[in-house]
Amino acid sequence: xxxxxxxxxISIEVLMARGRMIPPLRFLNRKICDPHAARQSxxxxxxxxxxxxxxxxxxRCLAFTQMKRALCLLWLMTAAGRLAAQSTNExxxxxxxxxxxxxxxxxxxxxxxxxxxxxxxWTMPAEIWEPQIMHFAKNHRVVAMDPRCQGxxxxxxxxxxxxxxxxxxxxxxxxxxxxxxxxxxxxxxVPEIAAYVDEFGSSALASVVLVDGxxxxxxxxxxxxxxxxxxxxxxxxxxxxxxxxxxxxYAQPHSETYYKGITAASLRTPTEAAAALMISMCxxxxxxxxxxxxxxxxxxxxTIPKPTYSDMQTRIKGSRVEVIEKAGHAxxxxxxxxxxxxLEDFLKANQK
Numbered sequence: 001x002x003x004x005x006x007x008x009x010i011s012i013e014v015l016m017a018r019g020r021m022i023p024p025l026r027f028l029n030r031k032i033c034d035p036h037a038a039r040q041s042x043x044x045x046x047x048x049x050x051x052x053x054x055x056x057x058x059x060r061c062l063a064f065t066q067m068k069r070a071l072c073l074l075w076l077m078t079a080a081g082r083l084a085a086q087s088t089n090e091x092x093x094x095x096x097x098x099x100x101x102x103x104x105x106x107x108x109x110x111x112x113x114x115x116x117x118x119x120x121x122w123t124m125p126a127e128i129w130e131p132q133i134m135h136f137a138k139n140h141r142v143v144a145m146d147p148r149c150q151g152x153x154x155x156x157x158x159x160x161x162x163x164x165x166x167x168x169x170x171x172x173x174x175x176x177x178x179x180x181x182x183x184x185x186x187x188x189x190v191p192e193i194a195a196y197v198d199e200f201g202s203s204a205l206a207s208v209v210l211v212d213g214x215x216x217x218x219x220x221x222x223x224x225x226x227x228x229x230x231x232x233x234x235x236x237x238x239x240x241x242x243x244x245x246x247x248x249x250y251a252q253p254h255s256e257t258y259y260k261g262i263t264a265a266s267l268r269t270p271t272e273a274a275a276a277l278m279i280s281m282c283x284x285x286x287x288x289x290x291x292x293x294x295x296x297x298x299x300x301x302x303t304i305p306k307p308t309y310s311d312m313q314t315r316i317k318g319s320r321v322e323v324i325e326k327a328g329h330a331x332x333x334x335x336x337x338x339x340x341x342x343l344e345d346f347l348k349a350n351q352k
Contacts, residue, residue: 092133097175099148101159105168106152107145107176111137114206115178118144119169121187121213121329122281123242123274125151125265131336132184132343140182145172147192149273151265160273161280162188166195179204182347186211187329188277191286198289207296207350208316209343212329214308216285225282231275238271251302251328252335290315296350300324300342302331 093109108126110133118129126144133142146153147165159165169192173181183205185193190213197205225231233241246263269277290312297319301309305321313319322342327334 094152095143095176096153097171099168099171103148103156103159103168104154105145105148105172107143107172108133109141109143109176110134111140111142113140115141115143115181117169117172117178117181117183118142119147119183119185119189119192120144120150121189122277123150123266123269124187124262125268127151127265128262128330128333132332132340135336135340136343141178143172143176143178145169147189149269149277151268155270155273157273157276160276162191162195162284162286163199165192166199169193169196170200173204180206182207182209184209184211184343185213186332187213188281189213191215191281191284194286194289194293197292198286202293202295205295207298207347208293209298209300209346210312211300212302212331214287215290215312216287217282217308218285219282225279228278228282231278234275234278235271238267242266249328249330250334251326254333287311287315293319296346298322298343298346300331300339302327302329302334 091110095107095109097105097107099105106126116136118126118132120126120128126146129144133144136142145168147168148159149155159167169183173179181204183193183196185208190210193208193210194215202208219225219228242263243259246259246266293316297316299309299312299316299319299321301321301323304323309321313321324331324335324338324342327338332339
């Protein structure tokens with residue numbers, strides 16, 4: 001039926017274009033008739049575009065029978081429906097929730113289907129997962145969160161630990177009704193996922209992906225976290241530290257605009273909050289919590305697996321470690337296609 005209507009509209013345009021050298025169906029691609037206004041058409045809403053297209057079609061159908069006008073209208077309604085569906089699929093939504101201790105957690109969401117929740121690393125924004133959001137939203141409901149004190153979430157002095165932010169993960173899963181969710185955590189997101197599982201178990205999880213992070217570390221004897229060079233540099237010159245830190249996350253070149261955007265996002269986390277998060281990670285070992293993860297688990301790293309990653313694999317029964325070459329710490333940005341393919345294959349292998 002749609003093919004018939006398409007051929008019918010083509011015949012309309014051909015007849016009306018005689019002597020004017022207007023290509024068939026060209027009017028269907030015009031957003032508005034006024035050449036000057038056409039330059040502004042990129043910002044038109046779906047309703048505006050439908051109204052304008054309706055006006056064009058209405059003028060061209062006046063000379064035809066009622067049946068032909070009805071067919072034009074039906075074609076228009078079908079096209080508008082497809083346009084609306086396409087626009088909805090392309091929209092990234094900004095959402096937020098409030099935790100039990102009054103902190104607002106900001107998230108971005110796109111797509112429909114099995115749920116995926118992406119947790120960024122230390123001081124990083126949810127948007128750093130953009131290559132994965134755009135890819136997996138084709139078949140999944142993808143949510144990326146700004147943990148407390150990061151991105152567009154509330155700044156607070158409370159809950160600045162893996163356990164506190166593990167409760168933020170629980171709040172997102174619970175309030176957005178994501179269960180069963182594919183939980184993906186990068187860098188500091190790894191101990192936060194371990195803390196989440198330690199407190200809430202794994203019943204809400206479908207699978208787990210741990211990206212280039214460790215659940216705990218052992219400092220040299222007699223070394224306090226506050227004395228680490230990283231913490232001292234952070235407190236001495238936050239701007240300089242952050243610019244260097246951001247560029248150090250990548251092994252592949254990216255645009256200056258990108259580096260500046262990530263740097264600005266990282267600087268949204270107050271300096272003392274950033275220091276508190278890192279100090280807490282150094283003090284509290286979440287490695288024993290990994291033993292409680294009983295869901296399919298993929299560990300993705302950017303370097304040759306070290307004993308730390310082997311220990312993680314041993315603690316998580318049935319997990320496997322995969323290495324992505326030619327990538328820095330933000331390996332899912334440096335090598336997005338490789339990372340996405342690896343994750344996609346993992347999800348397919350563990351579909352129930």
